Amino acid sequence: MKLTLKIWRQENAKTKGKLVTYKLSDLSSDMSFLEMLDVLNEQLAVKGEPAVEFDHDCREGICGQCSLVINGQAHGPESHYTTCQTHLRSFKDGDTLIIEPFRANSFPVIRDLKVDRSSMDKIIQAGGYISSFTGMAPEANAIPIHHDIAESAFDSAACIGCGACVATCKNSSAALFVSAKVAHLAKLPQGKIERSERVLWMVNAHDEEGFGSCTNTGACAMVCPQEVQLLDIARMNYEYNRAKCISK
């Protein structure tokens, strides 16, 4: 199949970027989107032009490294997918695709389609953990947890921190990302001990890193590859209010 790619090229965060058009032919519809970019980069290398830089790692939807906004949709046209799992069969032969980086003030462009998402790491560092002594792994059944609660906590823990929620949100809010971690740990007995401090620290870090307020449009949950639910945002808000009003 043939595709026309209009790709955002930008030297670094301080320079202005622009769309550059590339035409690719002889593509297989079974190729993944990132393989298609590999093909483009091989052709650019032969011509002696700089490669299009983009983030990727596991290429199986686990690591959350791949980003990209394809025709205005974070991670491409399929719902709840990562870019690496998006295949060319999702597009039509002859399509023109506009490929942009994730855009948010907290995600400065490093180069081309690569953005710096370390602001999300700082939120996790602020409270996305439990404090415990290191040593031998404890007996798994020492603390009984109801199956439903374990499942629900796991649904929240599934967040891979890709940042698609931020990229899609009109306010560049990371509420879904923060809430997934807050909800995950607040549901489990191990996380309950620090639940009040955690939510305050993480919401504070979220604001310090320059993310916006959640206005509950729900766009984030529609693109989340791990299907983290909006209910987690409600849970985070509950935890925040509980921490502010009830806790010491």
Place this chain on the structure above:
Amino acid sequence: MAIKKGLFKTSVGRKNLMAVTGLFIIFFLIIHLVGNLILIIPNSFFPIEFWGGVANTHDMYNAYSHFLVHFWPVTLVAWVLYVAIITHIIDATLITINNWRSRGDKYIVTDNSTSTWYSRNMGILGTIIGVFLVIHMAQFWLQYKVLKVEHDLYELVIVTLKTWWFVLIYEIGIIALGFHLVHGIESAHRSLGIYPKKLMNVIKYVALCFSLVMAILYAIIPIIIYFK
């Protein structure tokens, strides 16, 4: 890292304030609607004189508005309402400015299929309601309650709503209000964290039905008066 102390200072806190003030304004909207509905009660509803000489819609409406202005607990609630409305507007402006700052460069292509247009444009809907509110208050509240130049509020309402473009302004304001409410009610519950999984759909449908009923009832009153 220093934690911001105030309950309303963080991104979550500011949304809490929006939710609390918004829900209070909704409570007022219900009371206001009850008053408005008096306007469309037919005179035949008053077969005999009762309530100290109230014999028709005219008297009933004026008695009701007189009661509101002269009963001190209502005045007290009214002041809370003014504060709530102003807080709601200021807080919305602060949130919007902060959200604009958080956004990076604009996308060349935007796909909006992942959310409803009214949830994305609460600011625009709110601005329409705000403009409507200024016109509405200048017409009635200012004349009747502040300047006290008009004593027959029923007459003032009827005369005003006989002008077609005033009716149009009212309808536009009410449509904006309806959409603002649909998203606002659900969003407020989520912002406050009062959004349990079991009641998720209940809140969603109650918000939709409530907004629809409010908008329809508010909207039919000026139309009925215009064609009466």
